[in-house]
Amino acid sequence: MVALLSPSQTPLNGRSSAVRVDEIKTQIHQEILALMDWQRMESMSPERLRAELKTLTENLIGTHNLAVNETEKRLIIQAIQDEMLGLGPIEPLLSDPTVSDILVNGPFQVFAERRGKIMPTDIQFDNDAHLLRVIDRIVSRIGRRVDEMSPMVDARLPDGSRVNAVIPPLSIDGPLLSIRRFAVVPFTVQDLIKAGAFTVGMAELIQGLVKARVNLLVSGGTGSGKTTLLNVMSSSIPADERIITIEDAAELQLQQPHVVRLESRPANIEGKGEISQRDLLRNSLRMRPDRIIMGEVRGSEVLDMLQAMNSGHDGSMTTIHANSPRDALTRLEHMLGMAGLKAESRAMRQQISAALSVVIQVxxxxxxxxxxxxxxxxxxxxxxxxxxxxxxxxxxxxxDPNGAVQGQFVASGIRPKFAQRLSTRGIALSDNFFEPTHRWS
Known part of the structure; x- marks a missing residue:
């Protein structure tokens, strides 16, 4: 046996070749948990531990004369490694670049989104306790917790993927886990053009707005790609600017050399220690930012965000949940009321219109x-x-016959006021750029 085993060993009952791989994996996993030298495990690098687990699993299979072929053995070893080092059964989905969302509705129902469509998978957890262990592993990595006192939690994976978990008693049918995946390599403008999110001409215009330091609001529904677009837009920010990002769960993947990332913190078990986005925004103004990028504006922080945009932090950006540009402005007005701003509607709208120049709907x-x-x-x-x-x-x-949406991007024929600002910043657009006859390609 390898060094991870303690001196005592509990025999593992033999299994026939007809037994499913996941049943064998579960049995071996339970024995490894009982025999593991946890202190030594914590001191190992992930690569060393992965190798030790491989050797240990092979030894257990041989010791108990389990009838498995080479393919089954490889699957069992991979499953054990995923269970001990990764996120168990959903680890293959995390390794699949085509998966954008992983939705776990209890231990026996796992869905995955590919190319915008949510489809069921054959992946299952052993039971509620198994799924809870995976959830706890995710949230504990960033110093957060989930229990009966705090049954909802937002977290993130090391690659920046967004995680939300809800456990009983709030979730009736078992623990719930939602993972919004982000690409290890951030999307580029060319990626979005290729995907049909916008055309070359539209990309040129949006990049020009960012370079000209126009204040931008990205509006859209859940899963519409707001954060992805914000990431792509931020790639046009010059490298010599100091950028501060503020988020509830860090997701933005800016590539500039001078980026300061701030993340809010929930209250502890005593209800103390909360640091909100508004607190971070107020503090960021003392950190000499050229631009402030807020992942999403949700509440009272909107007041400080608009004031920052109006006081020398041109080119700042944020996102908001809304179904249309007009709805986005209405939501901003409601949030100003939540922030305790006691002013007439006209005064609130004046502040919004002075701070923001462009709303992009996705x-x-x-x-x-x-x-x-x-x-x-x-x-x-x-x-x-x-x-x-x-x-x-x-x-x-x-x-089309396959259900794919058909349509085209068109210009309204209106020449915007910001065209002059782009021109003065050296961003030249053709004379017919905003004409309806102009081809947006």
Whole structure:
């Protein structure tokens, strides 16, 4: 036996070749847990521990004369390694680059999203306790907890993937786990063009807005690609600027050399120690940022975000959950009320229109595609209403026989006010760039 084993060993009953691989894996896993030298395990590197687990599993299979072929043995070893070092049964999904979401509805129901479509998988956990161990492993890595006192938690994986977990008594049918995956290599502008999210011309315009330090709001529904677009947009920020990112769960993957990343912290078990996004935003203003990028504005921090945009931090960006640009502005106004701003609606709208210049709407279409469906400029107040004008939009024309959305990107024919700002910053666009006849490709 390898050094990980303690002196005592419990025999493992022999199994016939008809026994499923996952049953054998579970049996071997339980024996390894009982025999593991945990102190030595914690001092090992992941590579060394993976090798030790391989040797240990092979020895147990041989010692107990388990009738498995080479393919089954390889699957058992991989499953044991995933269980001890990774996230158990869902580890193969995390290694699959085509999977964008992993949705676990209790131990026996696991779904995966590929290319915008959610499909069931044949993956299962052993029981509720098995799934709870995986959830606890995720949240404990970043110093958070999930228990009966705190049955909901937001966390992230080492690669930046977003994690949400809900456990009983809030979840009736067992623990729930949702993982929004992020690419190890961040998406680029070319990736989104290839995926049909926008055209070359639209990408040129959005990059120009970022370089010209225009304040931007990305609006969209859940899973529409807001954070992905924010990441891609941020790649156009010059490398000599100091950027501060503020998030509830760190997801942004900026590539510039001068990036400061801040993450909020929930309250501890005594209800103390909470650091909100608003606290981080206020502190960031003392850290000499050129730009502030907030992963998502959700509540009272909106007041400080708009004030920062109005006070020398041009080019700042954030996202918001909303189904249209107009709805996004309405939500901002409601959040200002949540922040305790006692002002008339006109004053709130004046602050919004002064801080923001452009709202970019992203949507997930019926076939799973994510697209920029509208770009609108905020032009100021007309009476008590924030005035907006659409610069370009995606017009859906129908569905093909396979259910794929068909349509085209079109310009409205309106020349935006920000065109002058782009020109003064050396960002030249063709004279007919905003004409309806211009080909957005």
């Amino acid at each position: 949507s997930r279409l019926s076939d799973g595609q994510r697209k920029v469906t509208s770009l609108q400029e905020i032009t100021g107040l007309e009476g008590d209403v924030i005035s907006m004008q659409e610069i370009f939009a995606f017009q859906q024309t129908g569905l």
